[in-house]
Ligand SMILES: Nc1ncnc2c1ncn2[C@@H]1O[C@H](COP(=O)(O)OP(=O)(O)O)[C@@H](O)[C@H]1O
């Protein structure tokens with residue numbers, strides 16, 4: 001490739017990257033601006049004065065604004081929401097991954113009727129938009145006496161992440177040759193040892209990929225949180241931050257600072273897991 | 289020091305009866321090959337012996353110990369899989385030592401034994417690598433090391449050389465034989481390659497369609513095939529099997545009497561078997577020969593195969609020296625070495641007793 005062609009390609013890639021990243025840059029920029037600079041015209045991409053006011057309000061507002069009376073600002077709940085989101089994402093992911101891993105393993109290793117159909121039927125659920133089943137599920141939660149609890153959200157997220165995790169893990173286990181397990185059995189390992197020492201390490205990239213998927217879905221969900229949850233202190237982040245918009249006026253500083261703080265955990269996670277993620281989505285390419 | 293006794297062993301997968309009431313005794317310390325065409329049930333038999341499959345019927349004993357019903361780990365066997373089945377996430381040292389690890393062998397002893405085996409197999413320099421960083425031949429050695437390190441009672445090997453290139457395969461045949469002579473462990477070796485079976489084994493078990501056809505030394509199955517299947521399966525190029533008749537105690541082929549007497553009580557219709565090496569070319573009209581036309585000539589290195597059509601669709605292949613010239617459609621004759629003729633009953637497929645096939649003086653045709 002000539003240097004000119006390379007330069008052209010990099011220029012195009014750079015432009016695309018800029019367009020894709022611009023909203024994020026804008027959010028970071030806005031979150032660091034004092035309130036009077038946010039709406040200034042012409043807008044500034046690099047803030048003239050940098051302030052961490054919005055971040056301070058979100059991160060430490062709960063302690064400051066615990067004064068009695070009706071005037072608790074939504075930002076005081078930010079840390080609650082953050083913790084809630086962590087609990088429901090991690091909780092639902094843990095359940096989804098455990099169930100999906102065991103189910104997928106048995107789907108590839110034990111023979112029974114309809115064995116091959118299960119993963120496909122499971123994935124069919126994604127053809128239905130979640131708005132259609134969120135209300136029946138809410139009614140189920142009511143029947144179980146669970147609405148407005150973090151557990152209801154965890155169960156809800158398990159419902160939407162489990163099928164894909166199952167499918168992914170299934171594709172993964174199919175690529176793990178049964179002979180390596182048989183070799184371990186002949187070597188004298190127990191079934192449990194075979195699963196833990198032979199199968200799980202091979203399946204680890206798949207488990208990581210499925211976990212990241214599940215974490216992202218539950219972390220970013222809005223619909224379930226909006227329908228299932230009610231109390232201010234029990235909301236997940238996505239639903240909570242909507243309170244920075246009170247119907248007439250949006251607190252852009254808080255909104256953007258929240259966005260940045262919400263993006264951060266996922267970005268960090270991605271950074272660490274990127275290598276495994278690529279391996280995971282190449283599932284089935286594992287050879288003994 | 290363990291013999292294997294298999295009695296009335298059957299295995300069905302659904303309605304597919306893969307092994308049919310199979311009896312087999314593998315003497316202690318011997319290298320026994322299960323030889324048969326693909327799909328005849330060799331792997332299934334090996335997996336039954338390993339405990340990876342459960343028999344439908346019958347029993348398996350190692351020495352005095354009845355093992356069918358025991359899980360693979362309690363049979364003290366080691367198996368080399370066709371795909372090698374190395375543990376992909378473990379390095380070579382741990383792959384070899386895993387059987388010791390799960391049995392609770394102390395780390396120091398483990399390291400020592402893995403090292404000793406790796407030294408014998410000349411893979412010491414590979415101990416830190418992962419299986420995916422190894423060549424096919426190296427993987428094969430690691431799989432072998434994993435089997436050897438545990439000092440099992442019995443080695444089971446399922447076509448361990450079939451994934452290697454021809455040159456490496458030839459070298460490994462010798463090495464495997466050498467290891468067996470050194471270790472003296474009872475070995476059951478599955479292959480569909482008769483060259484492997486003939487060169488490596490103490491005993492060859494020829495199988496077809498889930499039934500043992502013949503058990504014998506390589507010399508026996510080659511020189512005295514028990515039935516038509518073994519006769520046709522063992523030997524390259526394959527044995528000529530041609531229709532013959534018993535006419536008053538004399539064997540004839542297409543009406544030409546051969547200097548061979550049929551055994552007493554032989555049926556009128558026979559199948560005559562003779563290896564191409566035992567067929568020579570003759571001039572038409574010579575007594576005791578069968579006339580025909582050259583149908584095909586093939587050069588195989590130092591030898592030449594001449595296929596002679598002695599009757600429509602009935603052909604006899606002769607293996608002669610490459611210097612022997614023959615042109616298509618030449619009128620020729622073939623002479624069958626009377627001492628090397630095998631006779632089979634076409635109804636049962638069984639060989640007639642060799643002792644009874646007598647040579648008689650050639651009589652003018
Ligand atoms: N797990 C199984 N389920 C169903 N059929 C099987 C299974 N394993 C082997 N078979 C059948 O048994 C027969 C013998 O197979 P196998 O023992 O692998 O033959 P070989 O090793 O001699 O080539 C084949 O027809 C094969 O299809």
Ligand SMILES: [Mg+2]
Pocket residue numbers: 327330331332
């Ligand atoms: Mg096989």
